[in-house]
Amino acid sequence: MMNVAVIGASGYVGAELIGLLCQHDKVSISHLVVSENSTSNGSLFSELHARWQGICDVPLQSFSQGWFESAVDTLDAVFFATPHEFSADWAQAFVEKGVKVFDLSGGFRLKEPADYPIYYGFEHHSLRALAQAQYGLAEWLPDNFSDTQLVAVPGCYPTASLLSLKPITAAELHQEDGLIVVNGISGVSGAGRKASLATNFNEVSLKPYNILQHRHQPEISQEAAAQVIFNPHLAPYKRGLLTTVTLSLKSGTTKAMVDHAFVNAYQDKPLVRIKSSWPQIDDVAHTPFADIHWQFDEDKQVLVVSTAIDNLLKGAASQAVQCFNASLGLPSQYSLLPNVVGISA
Ligand SMILES: NC(=O)C1=CN([C@@H]2O[C@H](COP(=O)(O)OP(=O)(O)OC[C@H]3O[C@@H](n4cnc5c(N)ncnc54)[C@H](OP(=O)(O)O)[C@@H]3O)[C@@H](O)[C@H]2O)C=CC1
Numbered sequence: 001m002m003n004v005a006v007i008g009a010s011g012y013v014g015a016e017l018i019g020l021l022c023q024h025d026k027v028s029i030s031h032l033v034v035s036e037n038s039t040s041n042g043s044l045f046s047e048l049h050a051r052w053q054g055i056c057d058v059p060l061q062s063f064s065q066g067w068f069e070s071a072v073d074t075l076d077a078v079f080f081a082t083p084h085e086f087s088a089d090w091a092q093a094f095v096e097k098g099v100k101v102f103d104l105s106g107g108f109r110l111k112e113p114a115d116y117p118i119y120y121g122f123e124h125h126s127l128r129a130l131a132q133a134q135y136g137l138a139e140w141l142p143d144n145f146s147d148t149q150l151v152a153v154p155g156c157y158p159t160a161s162l163l164s165l166k167p168i169t170a171a172e173l174h175q176e177d178g179l180i181v182v183n184g185i186s187g188v189s190g191a192g193r194k195a196s197l198a199t200n201f202n203e204v205s206l207k208p209y210n211i212l213q214h215r216h217q218p219e220i221s222q223e224a225a226a227q228v229i230f231n232p233h234l235a236p237y238k239r240g241l242l243t244t245v246t247l248s249l250k251s252g253t254t255k256a257m258v259d260h261a262f263v264n265a266y267q268d269k270p271l272v273r274i275k276s277s278w279p280q281i282d283d284v285a286h287t288p289f290a291d292i293h294w295q296f297d298e299d300k301q302v303l304v305v306s307t308a309i310d311n312l313l314k315g316a317a318s319q320a321v322q323c324f325n326a327s328l329g330l331p332s333q334y335s336l337l338p339n340v341v342g343i344s345a
């Protein structure tokens, strides 16, 4: 049994994660933590997130140096569902005490420290931890993943974008220096629980934002090993995210080569579903699945790939559980899927 804490328990991602950890039989949740001055301190988790009443009626504690000192020796793993800078400041302290860290923020996703002031607005001071952080795109983990002490769980848009792109870039089918355009659309839960005018329901209309400067552009480029242009869009619905990637492939690439790249990548990955038609958000919202479909124009050598996910699950919480499972040597989908029913002959 792993004793775990979740920091950021009052937020949207933290709530989904706690819901999933409650149904994981290798996990004992020992602390649910909010910010030092949180108005939620002392409330029951289920008072804030009523879906979990009767499932997780645990009181929330506030984070402090004192809490860290009293709790750290009792923990095997800690999940950060907190602002990026908080994770960047605190993850290293847990790692140095031998606690595995799963960071769902962007605090450790970019490898280059100089990118943090540019894309995140702060200087990174945990350089030892940053150097050892392992990116956790669950279907593309390296063989030595279980050795890592600090997992940078990918961003929501990068998860969908990279699931589309990596089969192609890993097989080196893309045209080098060709334009790769990623269009993404997210529901409003992508912006978190805290109220703001920009995410007020009456204000949200489908529109692009942060064009050419979104922090996910360097993350997608880094992990795809190819420069992309990323165009995020905010849309007036709650949950789910869809990316559509357009790129040119090397001349001579055939449809069979493209199909093989995707099937080879995902045929043994139960949480990525290869679809026979374009994916849609309603099929993945509230699930840990990524649905993917592509079309290749052999004459023009142009490929379009679309992936739909739930931003709070495959884009955050359920992918963190996949990484946790992998770090324990469990199947990626452990505790995330009900019994799978097939048609027997
Ligand atoms: N929303 C999404 O779709 C996705 C979000 N993420 C990332 O996950 C993280 C959480 O996002 P989300 O749940 O949406 O955000 P929310 O705003 O909904 O929740 C943020 C949580 O962090 C806590 N918190 C805020 N400041 C501090 C602090 N200084 N110290 C400790 N805890 C703090 C809040 O506690 P309180 O307010 O009670 O003080 C709250 O529990 C972010 O890094 C985000 O980028 C990743 C992928 C997808």
Ligand SMILES: CC(=O)N[C@@H](CCC(=O)OP(=O)(O)O)C(=O)O
Binding pocket: 104, 105, 106, 154, 155, 156, 157, 186, 187, 188, 189, 190, 191, 192, 232, 234
């Ligand atoms: C709709 C919306 O605002 N989405 C957020 C992305 C989701 C998120 O919280 O970011 P990470 O995945 O990097 O953690 C944004 O564009 O900043």
